[in-house]
Amino acid sequence: MLHTLAVLVENHPGVLIRVAGLFTRRGYNIDSLTVCQTEDPELSRMTIVVAGDDQVIEQVRNQLSKLVVVHSVTDLTEESVVDRELALVRIQVSSETRSEVFQTVDVFRGRVVDMGRNDITVELTGTIKKLDAFVHAIQPYGLLELVRTGKIAILRSET
């Protein structure tokens, strides 16, 4: 099962490798990892998506918490969260497919951010599922290049 961990870490050099090193050491695969400074310039926040059963995830959490540079580890998997991923997708277009491609982009609320003679680049944000669905839908037209940021997530406010 995929787990999403929110990890608050100190914002200085070498922190990322300390965190990543934990995963290599035990042979755990990181599904995605995003990191950037937070509202507090001394802290960065990592969103790490990792696969594993409960025991693996508990080890990962405990090992992460043990690092001196890690301030907190929260498992967001069971929580109610808002989560997003950003993708940039370059798609092949021809005069025959152009309108269908544009329609598909529209349906997924993508934005065309660059246009060439035979291809377009689309920006798309959404849940992982939505991005996967878009990629799937666009595949038949010719998917030339795809970059995705990996997931970021934040707790929903309590209502």
Added chain:
Amino acid sequence: MGEETTGLKGATVLLNALQQEGVDVIFGYPGGVVLPLYDALVDSPIRHVLARHEQGVVYAADGYARVSGKVGVCLATSGPGATNLVTGIANAYSDSIPLVVLTGQVPTTLLGSDSFQEADIIGITMPITKHSYLVKDARELPRIVKEAFYLASTGRPGPVLIDIPKDVLAQENVEPFVAEMKLKGYKVFGRGNNGKIEEVAKALSESRKPVLYAGGGVVTANAEGILRHLSDKTNLPVVTTLMGLGSLPAGHPNLLGMVGMHGTVTANYAVDDCDLLIAVGVRFDDRVTSGMGHRFATKAKVIHIDIDPVEISKVVKTHIRIVGDAREILEEVLDSLPGFTVPQLSDWWSQLRAWQNEHTLGYDMDRLTPQMVIKCLGELAGGEAIITTDVGQHQMWAAQYYPTAHPRNYATSCGLGAMGYGLPAAVGAQIARTDDKVFLITGDGSLQMSIQELGTIAQNKLPIKIILLNNGVLGMVRQWQKMFYSERYSQILLQGNPDFVKVAEAYGIRGIHVDSTEQVRSAITEAINHPGPVLLDFAISPEEAVLPLVPPGNVITEMIVR
């Protein structure tokens, strides 16, 4: 010019910060980039012990830390000096030994340029340090040193590395920043939670076949006294790991011995059969569980007390987990006991005694055996002496036959199993505890991995006694080839061994050959009475085996006993 400034050199700031932490001795080896530090050492009251190899430097600091309970400090230059420390750092990390490791680094202007004697020691040691620092400004040294000592010695202890570029050591007119720690992400656990403590007391009072399983965490927490109280009060049988030797003094009636691959039959049977396993400061190492956590203590409710939450349920499923300091928690358990009935263990004890009577550790008396040598050493030196060992058969014989009275009297490389540890560790131990007797028990393979440290012993006039169990082979490897590889011996013969007595004498150290049983007692007596260092070279047969032995792939009750 600059006469009025109050600022100091970076190197002096560093030495002052070390003094603030109570450091009086550093084990080190000089080199180009640490010259400013060696210059400042000339004016410092801190003693510097020069080893003969950086691996010796870090093992000495490790031995010092194990027997004193203080943080060991070692120092090496950049590049090859720093990389020579790596095995020793890994060793301290494996056994949770508090070290502060200082390495010199090339000047900040050259960092990352593959310059002369540059090595990314922080990158190299990241998986084997608790934490590490690259110092960019000498003004930060007081804070970093303070944090490093705190990190090394609290929680689960371990090595902390501080990498210091040459220009930082040479930095002039340093006005240090205030030495305030900034460790927001670091948590240390102390006392347990009341509910959990009661659960432990209840489980204990309800159990019929409990076993207490003591490891290195008992040593770290100085919990041996309270552990003994608890065992005395409830008649609880105790087994220990190699790291936990001495947690209950040898000869205590409740001690069943070491558990695991070379444990006693009774200890292994007891763990297998118990209905309650109270594990304190252990990590269920595969040398104990045979790598079969799922078949270890299967009939027992498992209580795990450890300062490091990562260890709990890592290998064996735990029913009651308590994260915290072993001493505080055992104290709490003891305090809460009066509310519960003391368990009735007479049936359990008669079973345990029956096993003990059936399976005593034994050896031949008619030839010179390693067991006999160690037994005799135990009688003559007593459990109050400090033992360090290397790795191999001699290490296991020492663990089985030497009557260790206190946990801090036994220094050996457990988790990493690093040959070459013993001699430099003895140096550190003797320097930490000047008035105590220090014995190294070693093999001819291991000794040759650190033999140059005889020079350190000679230079510092350390009265260490070396018990060399000389079988002319890599004994432990030979034993495995004999038992598990159909006697196809491969690369275990140490032909070309020197005459170790002559080697010792070349360093000005007394050497004595022993090749008959009659000489054993008199030679050890002579060594003990000699005021300086002595090497005793015992000629033993390569055929001697360490038994019992749990073969790989077996559960711990499936032992080869003879």
